[in-house]
Amino acid sequence: GENVEQHPSTLSVQEGDSAVIKCTYSDSASNYFPWYKQELGKGPQLIIDIRSNVGEKKDQRIAVTLNKTAKHFSLHITETQPEDSAVYFCAASTGDKLIFGTGTRLQVFP
Amino acid sequence: AAGVIQSPRHLIKEKRETATLKCYPIPRHDTVYWYQQGPGQDPQFLISFYEKMQSDKGSIPDRFSAQQFSDYHSELNMSSLELGDSALYFCASSKRASDADTQYFGPGTRLTVL
Numbered sequence: 001g002e003n004v005e006q007h008p009s010t011l012s013v014q015e016g017d018s019a020v021i022k023c024t025y026s027d028s029a030s031n032y033f034p035w036y037k038q039e040l041g042k043g044p045q046l047i048i049d050i051r052s053n054v055g056e057k058k059d060q061r062i063a064v065t066l067n068k069t070a071k072h073f074s075l076h077i078t079e080t081q082p083e084d085s086a087v088y089f090c091a092a093s094t095g096d097k098l099i100f101g102t103g104t105r106l107q108v109f110p
Numbered sequence: 111a112a113g114v115i116q117s118p119r120h121l122i123k124e125k126r127e128t129a130t131l132k133c134y135p136i137p138r139h140d141t142v143y144w145y146q147q148g149p150g151q152d153p154q155f156l157i158s159f160y161e162k163m164q165s166d167k168g169s170i171p172d173r174f175s176a177q178q179f180s181d182y183h184s185e186l187n188m189s190s191l192e193l194g195d196s197a198l199y200f201c202a203s204s205k206r207a208s209d210a211d212t213q214y215f216g217p218g219t220r221l222t223v224l
Contacts, residue, residue, distance in 0.1 A: 043215040096166045100152035
């Protein structure tokens with residue numbers, strides 16, 4: 001079955017810097033790759049997603065890139081703000097259930 | 111916009127008791143997914159339903175069962191509860207698409223088994 005690896009497990013940045021989180025997946029049939037932000041005690045919140053027919057997608061300060069050949073995808077957050085601090089999960093799907101990465105705890109220091 | 115509703119938000123049970131968790135999907139969504147998240151862990155897929163039929167099954171114990179009703183809400187029934195069942199349980203919903211579905215998560219039910 002699908003296996004998703006996520007790095008780093010923790011990431012600390014200064015406010016205004018960029019943050020990059022990377023994920024790799026194992027199942028070449030996966031065609032959908034969402035990213036979720038989870039704050040303490042809350043449910044995962046979808047922040048951006050990308051499908052296998054697209055290489056890059058951007059939404060304001062957030063961008064995601066996908067390399068199907070290498071089977072990896074990345075989340076880029078620019079101009080980080082303290083409210084970006086949370087746990088971020090990548091996930092992969094072949095069309096139904098999501099297989100999540102192990103999460104990255106991002107801390108943005110003022 | 112309306113979101114996924116889960117109830118109860120918190121639940122405390124004793125070992126060997128039963129628990130029922132409820133999920134109300136976003137209006138017009140026809141697919142429901144259940145995930146379990148242990149402390150410091152990523153969400154693990156349990157089971158999903160599309161149009162009231164089970165569509166996929168993950169690592170759901172035999173002690174757990176679930177169903178989706180005609181109004182698309184879903185219930186997760188958990189019996190013979192064990193200490194290890196203590197976790198956050200999330201429901202997500204989606205509108206079935208021709209390719210992968212975009213899933214929106216609810217706020218979760220925190221189950222504590224004593």
